[in-house]
Amino acid sequence: xxKKCVIQQGTIIIIIIIELFSFLxxxxxxxxxxxxIICQIAQAHLNNAAADAVRDLLPAYAENDLSSLxxxxxxxxxxxxxxxxxxxxxxxxxxxxxxxxxxxxxDSGEAGRCVSGAIKNYTSQLLTYGKSATQNQYNLTEALLFxxxxxxxxxxPLHVGFTxxxxxxxxxxxxxxxxxxxHHVWDDNIIxxxxxxxxxxxxAEFVDAINQNITGKWxxxxxxxxxxxxxxxxxxDKCASESITAACDWAYKDVTEGSVLKDEYFLSRLPxxxxxxxxxxxxxxxxLNRVFRQS
Ligand SMILES: *[C@@H]1O[C@H](CO)[C@@H](O)[C@H](O)[C@H]1NC(C)=O
Ligand SMILES: *[C@@H]1O[C@H](CO)[C@@H](O)[C@H](O)[C@H]1NC(C)=O
Ligand SMILES: *[C@@H]1O[C@H](CO)[C@@H](O)[C@H](O)[C@H]1NC(C)=O
Ligand SMILES: *[C@@H]1O[C@H](CO)[C@@H](O)[C@H](O)[C@H]1NC(C)=O
Ligand SMILES: [Zn+2]
Numbered sequence: 313x314x315k316k317c318v319i320q321q322g323t324i325i326i327i328i329i330i331e332l333f334s335f336l337x338x339x340x341x342x343x344x345x346x347x348x349i350i351c352q353i354a355q356a357h358l359n360n361a362a363a364d365a366v367r368d369l370l371p372a373y374a375e376n377d378l379s380s381l382x383x384x385x386x387x388x389x390x391x392x393x394x395x396x397x398x399x400x401x402x403x404x405x406x407x408x409x410x411x412x413x414x415x416x417x418x419d420s421g422e423a424g425r426c427v428s429g430a431i432k433n434y435t436s437q438l439l440t441y442g443k444s445a446t447q448n449q450y451n452l453t454e455a456l457l458f459x460x461x462x463x464x465x466x467x468x469p470l471h472v473g474f475t476x477x478x479x480x481x482x483x484x485x486x487x488x489x490x491x492x493x494x495h496h497v498w499d500d501n502i503i504x505x506x507x508x509x510x511x512x513x514x515x516a517e518f519v520d521a522i523n524q525n526i527t528g529k530w531x532x533x534x535x536x537x538x539x540x541x542x543x544x545x546x547x548x549d550k551c552a553s554e555s556i557t558a559a560c561d562w563a564y565k566d567v568t569e570g571s572v573l574k575d576e577y578f579l580s581r582l583p584x585x586x587x588x589x590x591x592x593x594x595x596x597x598x599x600l601n602r603v604f605r606q607s
Pocket of ligand 1: 426
């Protein structure tokens with residue numbers, strides 16, 4: 313009996329260590345702050361039907377704060393190993409284009425297993441909300457958390473990156489004096505440095521600044537961001553195409569193995585990051601508003 317107990321404790325410790333590494337190390341997607349910013353802005357832009365559905369689907373401990381669980385999908389990669397391919401898209405090296413039929417697949421070649429396919433998947437699951445109250449084959453809480461996270465990820469330019477460098481994950485760079493990889497610069501470093509330099513290290517001030525531009529300088533573009541062709545509920549392929557374009561125009565541009573990235577790179581790329589965060593927030597809200605209006 314005692315021995316079994318020891319083994320169980322050991323297993324639990326190993327699981328905790330693995331989850332800790334998954335949290336620190338292999339994050340595909342915006343970092344915690346990027347996702348938090350997107351979900352916080354989006355939740356404030358929901359219509360009544362969507363706000364009610366989100367409140368209903370969130371676990372009680374989230375206290376109706378979607379942003380508190382916006383990185384949940386990163387934390388379950390070890391519990392749900394099948395989900396890790398759903399955070400990104402690999403496109404052919406140096407082409408700077410994206411095609412769903414050509415590129416949306418996982419490493420084993422299974423079609424539809426990429427971030428764009430996942431957004432379509434979880435959007436259609438959420439469309440069943442309220443329809444068969446007795447028995448739903450899907451866990452719509454998980455569908456909401458996956459969708460909210462993946463609409464963020466598909467806007468991170470290097471989530472739709474080149475295959476051989478894994479979206480910048482194998483490109484070693486320095487962010488000022490710190491050693492990191494290019495992918496991480498776009499997940500976290502640009503956002504963190506912006507918070508430190510411009511927003512008093514306060515994520516709420518960053519959220520306010522993006523909100524001001526959604527109602528200010530971007531206001532005449534917001535409708536175009538929200539709209540999908542053919543009245544579709546969601547249109548992640550458009551976002552994925554924009555991402556690979558931004559990856560080539562901004563993220564990969566003038567970066568090689570060992571590059572030292574500092575003020576010049578930071579200040580010229582920050583507007584692209586701000587724009588992608590704003591677009592992701594607007595589109596997450598628009599998608600949820602369409603999903604729950606139809607339910
Ligand atoms: C769709 O969602 C189900 C339930 O979470 C999951 O098992 C499946 O892998 C998902 N497929 C894609 C492409 O997202
Ligand atoms: C749905 O998923 C959440 C998060 O994984 C879990 O806590 C909850 O128990 C699940 N609900 C059902 C009915 O299985
Ligand atoms: C908002 O727009 C102003 C004016 O163009 C710009 O200076 C500022 O950096 C933008 N901030 C964000 C967070 O987009
Ligand atoms: C989109 O929806 C509107 C309103 O329901 C309808 O009038 C229009 O014909 C639809 N357009 C397409 C391309 O389906
Ligand atoms: Zn992710």
